[in-house]
Structure formats: C-alpha cells, structure tokens
Amino acid sequence: xxxxxxxxxxxxxxxxxxxxxxSKLKSLLISSAFVPSMITTTDLLENYPGFPEGIGGFELVxxxxxxxxxxxxxxxxxxxxxxERATVEGVDIWRVTTGSGVYDAYALIISxxxxxxxxxxxxxxxxTGRGVSYCATCDGPFYKDARLVVVGGxxxxxxxxxxxxxxxxxVTIIHRRDRLRATAILAERAGAxxxxxxxxxxxxxxISGDDAVKAVTITNVNNPEDEKTIPADGVFIFTGNIPKxxxxxxxxxxxxxxxxxxxxxxxxxxxxxxACGDCIQKSLRQVVTACGDGANAANxxxxxxxxxxxxxxxxxxxxx
Amino acid sequence: xxxxxxxxxxxxxxxxxxxLMDQAMAKYPFLVVDCWAxxxxxxxxxxxxxxxxxxxxxxxxxxAKMDVDGNPQTASRxxxxxxxxxxxxxxxxxxxxxxxxxxxxxxFQRINTFR
Numbered sequence: 001x002x003x004x005x006x007x008x009x010x011x012x013x014x015x016x017x018x019x020x021x022x023s024k025l026k027s028l029l030i031s032s033a034f035v036p037s038m039i040t041t042t043d044l045l046e047n048y049p050g051f052p053e054g055i056g057g058f059e060l061v062x063x064x065x066x067x068x069x070x071x072x073x074x075x076x077x078x079x080x081x082x083x084e085r086a087t088v089e090g091v092d093i094w095r096v097t098t099g100s101g102v103y104d105a106y107a108l109i110i111s112x113x114x115x116x117x118x119x120x121x122x123x124x125x126x127x128t129g130r131g132v133s134y135c136a137t138c139d140g141p142f143y144k145d146a147r148l149v150v151v152g153g154x155x156x157x158x159x160x161x162x163x164x165x166x167x168x169x170x171v172t173i174i175h176r177r178d179r180l181r182a183t184a185i186l187a188e189r190a191g192a193x194x195x196x197x198x199x200x201x202x203x204x205x206x207i208s209g210d211d212a213v214k215a216v217t218i219t220n221v222n223n224p225e226d227e228k229t230i231p232a233d234g235v236f237i238f239t240g241n242i243p244k245x246x247x248x249x250x251x252x253x254x255x256x257x258x259x260x261x262x263x264x265x266x267x268x269x270x271x272x273x274x275a276c277g278d279c280i281q282k283s284l285r286q287v288v289t290a291c292g293d294g295a296n297a298a299n300x301x302x303x304x305x306x307x308x309x310x311x312x313x314x315x316x317x318x319x320x
Numbered sequence: 321x322x323x324x325x326x327x328x329x330x331x332x333x334x335x336x337x338x339x340l341m342d343q344a345m346a347k348y349p350f351l352v353v354d355c356w357a358x359x360x361x362x363x364x365x366x367x368x369x370x371x372x373x374x375x376x377x378x379x380x381x382x383x384a385k386m387d388v389d390g391n392p393q394t395a396s397r398x399x400x401x402x403x404x405x406x407x408x409x410x411x412x413x414x415x416x417x418x419x420x421x422x423x424x425x426x427x428f429q430r431i432n433t434f435r
Binding site: 032033034035036037040041042057058077079099128129130131133135137138139141142143211233319 | 341359360361362363364366367368369374380389395399400402403404405417419420421423424425
C-alpha cells in the first residue's frame with residue numbers, strides 16, 4: 001500500500017515525487033516503458049531557470065529523477081492500463097493496474113503528459129521512419145545535406161528547425177499562420193538563419209515518395225486550390241501535443257481536447273486524484289510550469305492523505 | 321589479426337559493429353538488430369525491452385545492438401533514417417524494419433510477423 005502513486009515520469013511527475021518523498025509519503029512513480037517524456041527529445045532548453053548556458057532535455061529529466069530518488073522516491077517502468085476505486089480496511093483507496101501488477105494508494109497524481117500530434121494526411125504513416133519523423137534529435141543526423149521540411153510554428157518547431165540546420169542543406173518551415181507563434185528570440189534566430197526558409201499560411205496536404213519521402217504538397221489556408229509541391233528528403237512534424245489521458249475518460253472530467261480539468265490546487269473532478277503538467281488544461285506548457293504544478297499537486301495530495309489518516313493540519317492550503 | 325567470434329545462443333543482446341554485420345547475418349538464422357544512438361531518448365527506453373526479449377527468446381531469436389553513431393555504414397546500407405529502428409533478418413536477408421519505441425508485447429508481436 002502506497003500513500004501516493006504518480007502516473008508519468010516527466011518534469012511534473014518527478015517534481016511531485018520529489019515533494020512527496022521529502023514529505024515522507026510512501027511514493028511510487030510509474031513511468032511508461034516506451035513513451036518518453038516529451039522534453040527528453042529536445043536538444044536544448046534555454047528557458048528553464050538555473051541554466052544560463054542551456055541544458056539538454058534528456059539530461060535535465062535525468063537530474064530531476066536523480067534528485068527525487070535521493071529522497072526515496074520509488075520508480076518503475078511500466079504502462080498503466082486502468083485505475084479504479086477500491087476499499088481496503090474500510091478506507092477508499094485507488095487501485096492502478098499495470099502490465100506487471102496491481103498497486104494501491106490513498107492518492108493518485110496524474111502527470112501523464114502528451115504525445116506527438118499527427119497531421120493525419122496521406123503519406124504520413126506510410127513514410128514514418130522513412131522520411132517522416134517527430135523527433136529531430138533522434139533522426140536529424142541521418143539527414144546530412146538533405147532538404148528538410150518542418151511543419152509547425154511554435155517553440156518546438158522552431159527550436160528543432162534550428163537544430164536540424166546542423167545537418168541539413170535547407171529547412172523549410174511550413175506554418176498555417178503568417179507569423180510564428182514561437183517565442184520572439186527563437187523566431188529571430190530562425191529568421192536570421194540562412195538555411196531556414198518559410199512557407200506561410202500553408203498546410204500540408206500530402207507527403208509523397210517511393211521507398212522514402214521525396215516531396216511534400218502544401219496548400220494555402222486561405223485558398224486551398226493554391227497548391228505547391230516542394231521536394232523534400234525529410235518531413236519533421238511539430239504541430240502540437242495530444243494529451244495522454246485515454247485511460248481517464250469516463251473517470252475524470254476532461255476538456256474537449258482531452259486535457260484533464262484541474263483546479264488551482266491541482267485537484268480533479270474526483271476525490272484523491274490530482275493532475276499536473278502538460279496533461280492538464282492550462283495556458284502554458286513548459287518544463288517550469290510542469291514543475292510548479294507537480295509541487296502543488298504533491299502538497300494537495302499530502303493534505304488529502306492527512307485527512308484520510310485523521311491527521312489534518314489546519315490551514316494546509318496556505319503552506320510555504 | 322584477432323577476430324571477434326560471435327557467441328552461439330546468446331541470452332543477451334550481442335554488440336555489433338559495421339565489421340561484424342555480415343558474420344552475424346550469416347550465423348544467426350533469425351536476427352533482430354536494435355539500431356540506436358547515444359543522443360536518442362526513445363532508443364534508451366527500448367534498451368531494457370530488448371534485454372528482456374533476448375533472455376526470453378534465447379535459442380529462437382538472436383537480438384543485437386548497434387550504435388549507429390560509431391557505425392554509419394550499416395545505417396546507410398540498410399536505409400535507416402530513423403531511430404530506434406530494429407532490422408529484422410531471416411536466413412541472412414533483411415526481411416523488415418520496426419521503427420519507433422513500443423511496449424514489449426506489441427514489439428514481440430511485430431517481430432513474430434517476420435518469422
């Protein structure tokens with residue numbers, strides 16, 4: 001029996017685990033055996049405080065994990081298939097089922113994050129692994145001197161487009177608006193990079209090729225008949241993230257896009273379940289906000305567990 | 321000149337290099353090569369899964385690992401453009417690719433479709 005089980009091993013979950021462990025709550029963090037934390041595939045983060053020279057996504061999450069484990073957080077790699085209420089010795093608890101077994105806890109903290117969004121256009125799945133990619137740090141090195149296309153206009157799309165210029169001959173950013181959504185400094189760097197070109201107000205209609213990608217057909221968002229086919233050796237897609245919350249459908253309130261609806265204290269529509277990080281409905285998805293959420297969720301979970309154990313501490317919600 | 325001898329019936333993934341590829345393809349009737357690189361986060365996640373599968377399938381499937389960073393020839397020989405990428409060989413010939421990380425049971429199913 002655990003005090004708390006944390007579902008998801010990215011920045012939010014690991015920060016929650018750090019806080020619950022330091023609060024001496026018996027904590028288990030379950031992180032997916034095959035879906036990586038999104039940030040671990042980013043080559044460089046320069047907006048996480050404390051790292052003036054920037055830090056790699058993978059290295060940062062490794063540091064989070066080392067820190068949390070130092071205070072006793074138990075972790076395991078597995079995938080959660082379901083969660084349900086159960087009763088143990090008259091107390092309502094949460095039961096989580098994974099591939100390797102069933103685990104019980106008084107409280108759950110969900111930090112399951114997001115997965116790559118797809119374009120859902122012809123050629124996309126056919127050419128995945130043969131020219132279509134969602135991970136620049138994984139696959140960029142295979143495109144030396146290639147002509148690449150990056151789809152998207154946010155921070156990730158622009159950061160990764162800049163990263164790809166280390167290998168590629170050219171990188172064309174295809175974005176459906178007339179200006180980038182990305183943070184100003186990234187937009188500036190992309191604009192100044194000689195290898196980067198732009199197709200504005202454009203969306204991808206089709207990805208084509210033979211044994212590998214050869215071209216991308218784009219259309220103008222304002223005039224779909226205005227079509228253009230660009231030769232490309234690779235297409236990197238960074239159009240957004242979809243929440244990994246399928247198993248919570250019907251249990252927790254989700255918004256129309258599938259993000260978990262959480263209050264300011266990270267509580268959800270269900271008692272004893274808290275949510276934090278990219279999987280919740282929020283306006284800014286960054287490592288720094290995920291960490292803030294994680295600490296908040298841990299604090300709320302602790303208050304809840306104290307209540308269950310009959311050890312309520314007055315004024316818990318004004319803790320510092 | 322000393323030559324690396326590939327072991328019979330491994331229960332762990334065999335470390336391969338560009339130079340050992342032909343030998344491995346000839347020696348092992350059903351071979352799955354995990355192509356990975358140190359910069360690739362999803363590749364690291366697949367690592368433990370490959371170790372498990374190697375142990376569980378000793379005698380019927382040989383698993384191997386190749387760091388494509390230090391072994392570029394194999395990557396271009398077999399048209400690898402994305403990692404993690406498992407190359408599947410049957411009786412010395414490449415019969416398929418499995419691209420991307422996935423759960424162990426799904427991966428095992430995919431490998432079996434090539435047997």
